Amino acid sequence: MQAAQPHHFPQICPPLSAAKLIPFTPAATSISISRRRLTSTSTCISAAVTPILHPPSTEPITPPLPTDSVATSFWDYQMLFLSQRTETPYPIPLRIADGAIPADFPLGTYYLAGPGIFSDDHGSTIHPLDGHGYLRAFEFRDRGAVWYSAKYVETEAKKEEREEETGEWRFTHRGPFSMLKGGKRVGNMKVMKNVANTTVLRWGGRLLCLWEGGKPYEIDGRTMETIGAVDLIGDGDEVSRRRWRRFGEVGLDLAAALLRPVLHGVFKMPQKRLLSHYKIDEKRNRLLILSCNAEDMLLPRSNFTFYEFDSNYELKQKKDFTIPDHLIIHDWAFTENHYILVGNRIKLDLQGSVLAVSGLSPMISALSVNPSQSKTPIYLLPRFESRVNKLRDWRVPIEAPSQLWISHVANAFEEDEDEDEDGVRIQIQAAACSYKWFNFQKIFGYNWQSRRLDPSFMNEFEGNGSQLPHLVRVSIDLDGRGESRSCSIANSSSKWRWPADFPAINGAFAGQRNKFIYAGTASGTRRFLPHFPYDSVVKVNCSDGTVSFWCTGRRKFIGEPIFVPKVGTLEEDDGYILVVEYAVSKLRCYLVILDAKRIGRANALVARLEVPKHLYFPLESMTNGEEFVVVNVEEFKFHHLLYVDDLLVFGETNVHNSSILI
Numbered sequence: 001m002q003a004a005q006p007h008h009f010p011q012i013c014p015p016l017s018a019a020k021l022i023p024f025t026p027a028a029t030s031i032s033i034s035r036r037r038l039t040s041t042s043t044c045i046s047a048a049v050t051p052i053l054h055p056p057s058t059e060p061i062t063p064p065l066p067t068d069s070v071a072t073s074f075w076d077y078q079m080l081f082l083s084q085r086t087e088t089p090y091p092i093p094l095r096i097a098d099g100a101i102p103a104d105f106p107l108g109t110y111y112l113a114g115p116g117i118f119s120d121d122h123g124s125t126i127h128p129l130d131g132h133g134y135l136r137a138f139e140f141r142d143r144g145a146v147w148y149s150a151k152y153v154e155t156e157a158k159k160e161e162r163e164e165e166t167g168e169w170r171f172t173h174r175g176p177f178s179m180l181k182g183g184k185r186v187g188n189m190k191v192m193k194n195v196a197n198t199t200v201l202r203w204g205g206r207l208l209c210l211w212e213g214g215k216p217y218e219i220d221g222r223t224m225e226t227i228g229a230v231d232l233i234g235d236g237d238e239v240s241r242r243r244w245r246r247f248g249e250v251g252l253d254l255a256a257a258l259l260r261p262v263l264h265g266v267f268k269m270p271q272k273r274l275l276s277h278y279k280i281d282e283k284r285n286r287l288l289i290l291s292c293n294a295e296d297m298l299l300p301r302s303n304f305t306f307y308e309f310d311s312n313y314e315l316k317q318k319k320d321f322t323i324p325d326h327l328i329i330h331d332w333a334f335t336e337n338h339y340i341l342v343g344n345r346i347k348l349d350l351q352g353s354v355l356a357v358s359g360l361s362p363m364i365s366a367l368s369v370n371p372s373q374s375k376t377p378i379y380l381l382p383r384f385e386s387r388v389n390k391l392r393d394w395r396v397p398i399e400a401p402s403q404l405w406i407s408h409v410a411n412a413f414e415e416d417e418d419e420d421e422d423g424v425r426i427q428i429q430a431a432a433c434s435y436k437w438f439n440f441q442k443i444f445g446y447n448w449q450s451r452r453l454d455p456s457f458m459n460e461f462e463g464n465g466s467q468l469p470h471l472v473r474v475s476i477d478l479d480g481r482g483e484s485r486s487c488s489i490a491n492s493s494s495k496w497r498w499p500a501d502f503p504a505i506n507g508a509f510a511g512q513r514n515k516f517i518y519a520g521t522a523s524g525t526r527r528f529l530p531h532f533p534y535d536s537v538v539k540v541n542c543s544d545g546t547v548s549f550w551c552t553g554r555r556k557f558i559g560e561p562i563f564v565p566k567v568g569t570l571e572e573d574d575g576y577i578l579v580v581e582y583a584v585s586k587l588r589c590y591l592v593i594l595d596a597k598r599i600g601r602a603n604a605l606v607a608r609l610e611v612p613k614h615l616y617f618p619l620e621s622m623t624n625g626e627e628f629v630v631v632n633v634e635e636f637k638f639h640h641l642l643y644v645d646d647l648l649v650f651g652e653t654n655v656h657n658s659s660i661l662i
């Protein structure tokens with residue numbers, strides 16, 4: 001099979017009819033395209049397209065464009081990021097378009113969160129990651145009935161930016177990634193815009209929407225009404241009372257003491273920033289969450305605190321670690337005895353900081369990646385005392401032999417070495433990209449100066465596909481003293497080299513050896529969007545490297561997949577994959593159910609349910625293993641999947657909905 005070759009995006013102007021239909025809003029996605037750089041499309045578009053202040057029609061719209069052309073590809077990319085102007089507070093039944101809900105599908109609710117609004121009514125268009133949280137619920141009831149509802153999370157920022165009586169939006173908060181047009185720019189200190197749009201957690205009978213850097217918001221799972229912000233970790237006052245440590249750290253302690261009141265008092269940043277990615281240890285029945293200090297973004301030192309709660313939210317363990325490196329962590333892992341952080345190195349951009357603080361550029365422009373070192377630091381932090389971590393110095397990282405930027409972690413586990421009774425082998429499964437490709441200011445192709453989305457960035461690399469997000473396996477061998485004997489990085493499978501992200505596993509195997517990984521990926525069947533958005537789901541067998549996949553079909557894309565186990569099953573892949581499918585040519589989306597065991601076969605598709613309104617492209621999703629299926633959506637990043645059932649033709653567009661085993 002020969003992969004499609006990407007082409008340059010010329011200066012495209014959509015037809016006038018299309019221009020009236022497309023609200024030019026940013027897309028929350030990450031693309032890996034192919035071997036040529038795609039040129040920007042924003043110059044011409046800006047003159048032709050203006051934001052729409054009312055919700056677009058939900059009737060099928062077919063633009064008068066060729067099926068696989070530059071203009072169609074541009075159109076399709078924009079259609080993934082339409083703002084949601086309406087809510088569905090009262091559940092409505094979904095129509096089953098294909099197949100049927102299997103009798104052994106667990107009853108419960110699939111929650112999906114993500115940004116819902118990207119353009120206001122006063123000319124501002126924001127980055128997808130700064131969009132207000134929009135929570136959707138798919139409730140699976142008896143007799144195969146599925147009911148749908150959707151509401152915005154009523155955060156303090158949302159209450160300020162939306163007029164309840166008129167429904168009018170006026171953005172007042174800059175957010176970390178955006179610039180405002182209709183709002184205040186210079187001197188606008190409203191940066192920490194907690195939009196509760198990243199992940200969803202159901203634990204201990206409570207439903208929470210999380211965001212990267214603020215308190216979670218609790219939601220009533222039955223009515224979808226927002227209860228309010230929840231303080232799980234305290235306000236962080238203990239940070240300011242920490243004693244000074246070694247002489248070499250006095251300068252950093254002083255700088256941190258000066259920064260905290262500015263960040264908290266002026267920019268309203270909490271002193272402890274709760275990360276949006278959480279973990280569930282099913283063996284111990286514990287919720288694991290992680291926080292860092294606000295000043296960590298600006299200083300060459302990182303402070304992390306891990307918390308473990310039981311099902312009653314009683315704190316069972318809390319551990320603090322200070323790492324002498326400038327890191328940013330989005331996702332992490334745990335094993336039986338360790339917390340694992342794969343460090344993404346960053347640095348302070350002085351020029352960008354001045355512009356950011358003055359309001360002339362987004363706050364994120366104060367940071368940039370730091371590619372100065374050729375290796376990747378991996379910190380094995382002691383969770384519980386063991387013979388290995390009792391001897392080793394956790395402050396000294398394991399240096400992985402290549403430089404990788406970790407976006408998401410699927411799983412990690414540790415096992416005793418067969419040949420060495422005292423040795424331990426640790427494996428980490430993750431999605432990673434290159435420092436050369438990753439750019440804070442261009443995630444999803446968002447251009448803060450024009451406030452538009454350009455699919456070029458998500459579909460480009462300089463002749464090396466390994467720069468894009470892809471699945472990797474990190475293997476670490478420790479001897480009885482905890483010293484690293486070896487550390488290697490390899491692709492999760494040599495049989496699958498297409499970009500992929502948003503890895504998911506059967507949650508019952510978190511922290512333990514798992515056999516299967518599911519992720520979003522691209523089929524490469526579109527000439528102009530060969531790598532992103534994702535149109536397929538891939539299943540990787542970690543034991544032998546075999547790969548199977550399912551592709552949604554022509555001019556359709558998918559969100560982030562999650563695994564739903566069957567009730568009472570013991571087999572790891574005995575369950576279903578849930579994923580949202582976006583048929584952009586019809587402005588329709590569907591909830592798709594796949595049989596996880598059959599991925600790679602023609603009958604992998606179990607059911608497809610039609611959602612009555614077009615939904616924006618979600619960030620990511622997770623399941624927490626309770627009786628309710630819970631999806632969490634996080635920062636729009638690079639992830640998609642692929643399958644084909646009768647036929648998969650690379651280089652052409654006649655891909656049928658199908659599955660293939662490699």
